Amino acid sequence: MAEAILRTEGLTKRFGGLVAVSDVSLDLHVGEVHVVIGPNGAGKSTLTNLLSGDLPPSAGRVVLEGRDIAGLSSDQISRMGVGRSYQKTNIFLPFTVFENARLASQSRTPHATRVFSRAEGYAEINARAHAALEAAGLGHRAERVAATLSHGEQRQLEIAMCLATQPRVLLLDEPLAGMGPHESQRMVELIKKLTADHAIMLIEHDMDAVFAVAHRLTVMVNGEVLESGTPEQVRASPAVQAAYLGGEEMLHG
Amino acid sequence: MNHGALSRWLPWVVVGLFALFPLLESTFYTQLVTKVLIMAIFAMSLDLLVGYTGLVSFGHAAYFGLAGYALALMGPKYEAASLWWTLPASLGICVVFALVTGLLVLRTRGIYFIMVTLAFAQMLFFIFHDTKLGGGSDGIYIYAKPTMNLGETVLVNLEKLDQFYWLVLAFTAASFFLLRRILGSSFGRTLVGIKVNEHRMRALGFPVFRYQLASFALAGALGGLAGYLAAVQFGFVNPEILSWHQSGMVLMMVILGGMGTLHGAVLGAFAFVLLQEVLSNQAWFGVAAKHWQLAMGILIMLVALYLPQGLAGLMNSFRRKPQVEAEEGADG
Structure with a gap:
C-alpha cells in the first residue's frame, strides 16, 4: 500500500x-x-x-x-x-453562483491579488471556476444568485467551491x-x-x-x-x- | 442607456458639472461644497471598511485628525509648507497608525471591534487634548496654506478658493475612481467575500487577516487625505476633529447614503452637510435651529428604519422599475 x-x-x-x-x-x-x-x-x-x-x-x-x-x-x-465542504451549507448567498466558484478558484492564483485589474480578467481562474461548476452539475446555474438556488443545488455549490480550490x-x-x-x-x-x-x-x-x-x-x-x-x-x-x-x-x- | 454605460459615464458627468461650480463666484457656496467634497472622501474611506470589508469602525476620526495635526506640526510655523512632502508624510503617518493599531483591533470582531477602534481614537484625542504637543484643547493654527509649486511656478494656489476647490474635487474624483477600480479587482472581491462570509473565505485558503489589514491601511490613508484637506481649508486643527462625534458623524454619512456603495457614501456626505446647514439655519427654524442635532438624529433613525439601503438604495429603486418593465415588454 x-x-x-x-x-x-x-x-x-x-x-x-x-x-x-x-x-x-x-x-x-x-x-x-x-x-x-x-x-x-x-x-x-x-x-x-x-x-x-x-x-x-x-x-x-x-x-x-x-x-x-x-x-x-x-x-x-x-x-x-486540503479542501472541505460543510455539513451546514456555507456559501456566499448574495453572490452569483459563478462568483462563489470564482472566489474559490482565485484563492489558488496568488498573483490575482493585483489591485488594479478586473477580477473577471483572469482566464485561468475563470476556467477553473467553470470546470468546478460543470463537475458539480451547476454549469447551467452560473448566473443565478446563490440565495435563489434550491437546497440541493446549494449543496452542489458547496462541493463546486471545494473543487475550484483544486x-x-x-x-x-x-x-x-x-x-x-x-x-x-x-x-x-x-x-x-x-x-x-x-x-x-x-x-x-x-x-x-x-x-x-x-x-x-x-x-x-x-x-x-x-x-x-x-x-x-x-x-x-x-x-x-x-x-x-x-x-x-x-x-x- | 443601459446600467453599465450609465455607471461608467455618470460619475464623469457629475465631476464635470461640479468643476463648473466656482464659476458662480459665490464664496459661501464654494466653501460649503469644498467641505462636502472633503467629507465625501472621508465617508468613502470609511465605507471601504464598513460597507465592503464588514469592519464597523467607530474610530475613523483618528486618521482625519492625525493627518490634520501632522500638517500643522510638520510645517514651519509662519511659512507655507510644501504639499509635495507634507501630504505623503501625513498619509504615511496614518498608514503606520492603521497598521500598528490594525494588528491589535483586527483580532476582535463585532461590538468589540467597535469599542477597540473607539478606544484608539479616544487615546489620540486625549493625547492632543491633554498635552502641549498640539496646543492642547485650543489646537493650533495653520497660518499659511501649503504650496503646490513646480520649481518657480505656482501649480495650484491653495489660498485661492476656486483653485483649492478644484484641487479637492480632483482628489475626491481620484479617490472615487481609485476605490472603484480596487473594488472591482480580485483584491476588492476578496474584501467583499470576507464581509459576507469570513469563515468560508478562510476555509477557501484566503489569509483573511492580511486582506483586512490592507483594507484598514488604505481606509486610514484616505481618511487622512480628507483630514489633511480639511485642515488646509479651515486653517486650524483642534482635538474636536479627533473626537468620537467626528467618528459618529462620518458613520452616519455612510449609513445615510447607503453602506457598500461608493456613490452612496458621496450622497451621504452631501445630504448630511446640507441638512446640517439647513437645520441649523436660524432664519428658517428659529430656536429649533440650535437643536439641529435632534432633528438630524430623528432623520437618521427614519432612514435606518425605512431606507436600509440609504439614499443610494432609494435611487436604485427609482431606476430599476422602468428597466424591469422594458424587459418584460421585450419578453412579451
Missing part, C-alpha cells in the same frame, strides 16, 4: 471535560474513499474540523505528506491542498444531506469520479451511498474509533453489530 497522503495519530479534541474526539488514528490515500460513520455526536464533524484547521487539536498529530499540520490555520491547510484531499461532511434521490445519485457518481485523483474522507449517513463508494470504513462512537477496515470487515464486526443494537439493517448495503 502506498504511503498515506494524510494520516492522523492519536488525534484528540477536548472541550473542557468533554472528549469529542479521542485518540483517533486513520489514514487517507489517493484513489480511496474513506467513509466515517457513526451516530450523531460521535465526533465526526469535530474530526473534520481538526483535519481542516477549523479547530486546533488538543493532542495528536495530523500528517500531510510527511509534514505535521496540526494546529495550522484553516487557510494555510487549504492552500496546502485540493488533493477532500473532506466531505455529509454532502448528501437534504438532497433528493436524483441529486444524491449524481453526487455519488461525482464522488466516484473524483476518487481517481483525490484522497477523500466522507462523512455520510446514507448507507446506500456509503457502501456504493467506500473503500475503507471507520465507525466512530462517543469520539472513539469503534472499528476500522474494509466495508466487509466492518460489516462483520461483532463490536459494530453490538453498538448498532437492532440497527443491523443500517449496515445492509
Whole structure:
C-alpha cells in the first residue's frame, strides 16, 4: 500500500471535560474513499474540523505528506491542498453562483491579488471556476444568485467551491444531506469520479451511498474509533453489530 | 442607456458639472461644497471598511485628525509648507497608525471591534487634548496654506478658493475612481467575500487577516487625505476633529447614503452637510435651529428604519422599475 497522503495519530479534541474526539488514528490515500460513520455526536464533524484547521487539536498529530499540520490555520491547510465542504451549507448567498466558484478558484492564483485589474480578467481562474461548476452539475446555474438556488443545488455549490480550490484531499461532511434521490445519485457518481485523483474522507449517513463508494470504513462512537477496515470487515464486526443494537439493517448495503 | 454605460459615464458627468461650480463666484457656496467634497472622501474611506470589508469602525476620526495635526506640526510655523512632502508624510503617518493599531483591533470582531477602534481614537484625542504637543484643547493654527509649486511656478494656489476647490474635487474624483477600480479587482472581491462570509473565505485558503489589514491601511490613508484637506481649508486643527462625534458623524454619512456603495457614501456626505446647514439655519427654524442635532438624529433613525439601503438604495429603486418593465415588454 502506498504511503498515506494524510494520516492522523492519536488525534484528540477536548472541550473542557468533554472528549469529542479521542485518540483517533486513520489514514487517507489517493484513489480511496474513506467513509466515517457513526451516530450523531460521535465526533465526526469535530474530526473534520481538526483535519481542516477549523479547530486546533488538543493532542495528536495530523500528517500531510510527511509534514505535521496540526494546529495550522484553516487557510494555510487549504492552500496546502486540503479542501472541505460543510455539513451546514456555507456559501456566499448574495453572490452569483459563478462568483462563489470564482472566489474559490482565485484563492489558488496568488498573483490575482493585483489591485488594479478586473477580477473577471483572469482566464485561468475563470476556467477553473467553470470546470468546478460543470463537475458539480451547476454549469447551467452560473448566473443565478446563490440565495435563489434550491437546497440541493446549494449543496452542489458547496462541493463546486471545494473543487475550484483544486485540493488533493477532500473532506466531505455529509454532502448528501437534504438532497433528493436524483441529486444524491449524481453526487455519488461525482464522488466516484473524483476518487481517481483525490484522497477523500466522507462523512455520510446514507448507507446506500456509503457502501456504493467506500473503500475503507471507520465507525466512530462517543469520539472513539469503534472499528476500522474494509466495508466487509466492518460489516462483520461483532463490536459494530453490538453498538448498532437492532440497527443491523443500517449496515445492509 | 443601459446600467453599465450609465455607471461608467455618470460619475464623469457629475465631476464635470461640479468643476463648473466656482464659476458662480459665490464664496459661501464654494466653501460649503469644498467641505462636502472633503467629507465625501472621508465617508468613502470609511465605507471601504464598513460597507465592503464588514469592519464597523467607530474610530475613523483618528486618521482625519492625525493627518490634520501632522500638517500643522510638520510645517514651519509662519511659512507655507510644501504639499509635495507634507501630504505623503501625513498619509504615511496614518498608514503606520492603521497598521500598528490594525494588528491589535483586527483580532476582535463585532461590538468589540467597535469599542477597540473607539478606544484608539479616544487615546489620540486625549493625547492632543491633554498635552502641549498640539496646543492642547485650543489646537493650533495653520497660518499659511501649503504650496503646490513646480520649481518657480505656482501649480495650484491653495489660498485661492476656486483653485483649492478644484484641487479637492480632483482628489475626491481620484479617490472615487481609485476605490472603484480596487473594488472591482480580485483584491476588492476578496474584501467583499470576507464581509459576507469570513469563515468560508478562510476555509477557501484566503489569509483573511492580511486582506483586512490592507483594507484598514488604505481606509486610514484616505481618511487622512480628507483630514489633511480639511485642515488646509479651515486653517486650524483642534482635538474636536479627533473626537468620537467626528467618528459618529462620518458613520452616519455612510449609513445615510447607503453602506457598500461608493456613490452612496458621496450622497451621504452631501445630504448630511446640507441638512446640517439647513437645520441649523436660524432664519428658517428659529430656536429649533440650535437643536439641529435632534432633528438630524430623528432623520437618521427614519432612514435606518425605512431606507436600509440609504439614499443610494432609494435611487436604485427609482431606476430599476422602468428597466424591469422594458424587459418584460421585450419578453412579451
